[in-house]
Amino acid sequence: MWVQTLVQQKRLAMLVMDEVHTMLVDSSYRDNLVRCPGRLNHLRQNPSVKCVGLTGTLCPKDERALLQQLDCTEDASCQIFCMPTMRTDLWLGVQQGSTKAFETFVKHHYGLLERGGRVDCMLIFCDTKKQSLVLVATSCLGAGLDMPNVRKVIWFGSGYNGYTLSQAFGRAGRDRRGGEATLWIPPGTAVSEDLQPFASMKRCLTL
Known part of the structure; x- marks a missing residue:
């Protein structure tokens, strides 16, 4: 090898x-x-x-x-170093509503970007059928995209789990100028156990 x-x-x-x-x-x-x-x-x-x-x-x-x-043990040969990773420049939000309300929400935020001269852009993560006017982002875009001008990230659906959602949300505001990330939960959508405290909106919105 x-x-x-x-x-x-x-x-x-x-x-x-x-x-x-x-x-x-x-x-x-x-x-x-x-x-x-x-x-x-x-x-x-x-x-x-x-x-x-x-x-x-x-x-x-x-x-x-x-x-x-990783088949590691916490001894002298394996050490863990932790540093704070909180994105204080990122606004997180949860919205619940119908698909029609979601379309209105997206158009509103798209209009804000257009009025700003379209220097910034927006990522939308969702399941789509047939033709769509939004970019259908894969896990590659959710975990590895490093575009400094992504100002807004919107996830329509369950968010899958905390790891997937936090990676997707982290695409916003990578230039440290701030950003917004919203989880939009349609009616009847089941949320994973680790995301329930976040999605319930009963605590500070952090991931």
């Missing part, structure tokens, strides 16, 4: 894994993530190679589960 060759030649000093929380939340449908821990074990057995995992999304309650997924 190429990595093993690098280790043998002492040309690999560190392995850095970005978005390491995906090892935990995406492993159910991505076989490669299931096989990663076994491959990492070989590297960890070599003290000259350091393994680093980075994430700005992992919930504190899932730290232990991630360590288990």
